[in-house]
Amino acid sequence: MLNICGVDVSKNVLDAFVASSGTYARFANDADGIAALAVLCRAEDVELVVMEATGGQERMAYLLLWQAGIGCAVVNAAAVRYHARSKGLLEKTDRIDAAVIASFAAMKDVQAGDPPDVDQLHLKALVTRLSQITCDLTVQKQRLSSCDDAEARASLDEVISLLKRQARHIEGEIASVIDDDPLWAKLAEAFSSIKGVAGRTIAILMAELPEIGLISNKAVSKLAGLAPLADDSGKRKGQRHIRGGRERVRSILYVISWIACKYDNSLAAFHRRLIEAGKPKMVARIAVAHKILVRLNAKAREARMEMQIAT
Known part of the structure; x- marks a missing residue:
């Protein structure tokens, strides 16, 4: 059985629990804190670090731990919570959560995920940002449609123009990233052969x-x-x-x-x-x-x- 370190992730801190020794430690969720977590994992002969998906707050730890040569996996938070309830654990603290993550990973025989691909992460960040801009544009256009004041309309027009420029710029960046990768370029060509599938769908x-x-x-x-x-x-x-x-x-x-x-x-x-x-x-x-x-x-x-x- 793998020696697993469960990590409960929040915006500012990482709570780590090493299953084999019962060691618990808290680290800052930044580059220095993650480096210190990597030191602990090596000292404890940790073979796998497991953390919950937390809306992106786990991404830096996942990336930097892999770069430090420590295998990582991300598991579903709801599944971990169900596991805790099945064990009769009604209490919830960061330390308990880290221990439960390690227990869940051992029970489910969780294996290390794929090492992070920097280009993939970059493309995903661009696609996410384009989606955010598109949503912002929709909101601003709705506000413009219900606005009668000339000065307020001018302000909304200015914001809409800025968002449109940003959208065009990011669309160009996404196209360049895809074109620069031979496999992605080949996939994009294959996808676009299906009628109705265009640039944004391909990027997503x-x-x-x-x-x-x-x-x-x-x-x-x-x-x-x-x-x-x-x-x-x-x-x-x-x-x-x-x-x-x-x-x-x-x-x-x-x-x-x-x-x-x-x-x-x-x-x-x-x-x-x-x-x-x-x-x-x-x-x-x-x-x-x-x-x-x-x-x-x-x-x-x-x-x-x-x-x-x-x-």
Whole structure:
């Protein structure tokens, strides 16, 4: 069994618990604190550091620990909390949470994740920022539409112009990052062959779903949150719903599903059959999004194979 260090991550601190020795320590969630955590892990012969996904607050620790040669994994926070309840732990402190993370990782035989890819992280940061700007633009335009004061409208126009310039700049940066990577460029070419799939969709797929083309259709559907999950018990056959997964990928595929139906007769016919069978419109749209994802996964698999043959 691996010697595991569970780390409870917050904005400013990292609480670490080494399972084998029961050692507990707190570090600052910055470069110096993470370096000190790495020293502790080496002293305790830690083989794996496990932390919860905390909305990005764990990224620096994950990156720097890997760079220090210490394998890391990120686990689902809700799953860890359920594990704590199953053990009868109703108390919740940072120290307890770190110990529970280590216990959960041991029970589930968690293995080290993939070493962080700096280019992948950079692309994801750009895509995230573009999404933020797009949301800000929507808000400012809504405010402009309901504003009658000339001076206030001028201020809103100025902000909208700035956001549009930033959006164009980041779109250009994203395109450059993708074009500079031979594999990403090949994948982008393959994805764009599907009608309705354009620049932003491609960027989100690259940033949020790097596993595309490497795993099965069922697995990629689960990752994107587009796989209907069973809800059966005994004789009861519950209605299947999608949930979880990578929200940004699911959302963009749902958005483009309608566009794709306009240009692809087979998708349009598939959507029409579902509607005629009595399926709700949203269910039909999700089914189309799922079919698009399966096609994208197949395109990515072919593109990766061609790259391997070429090299």
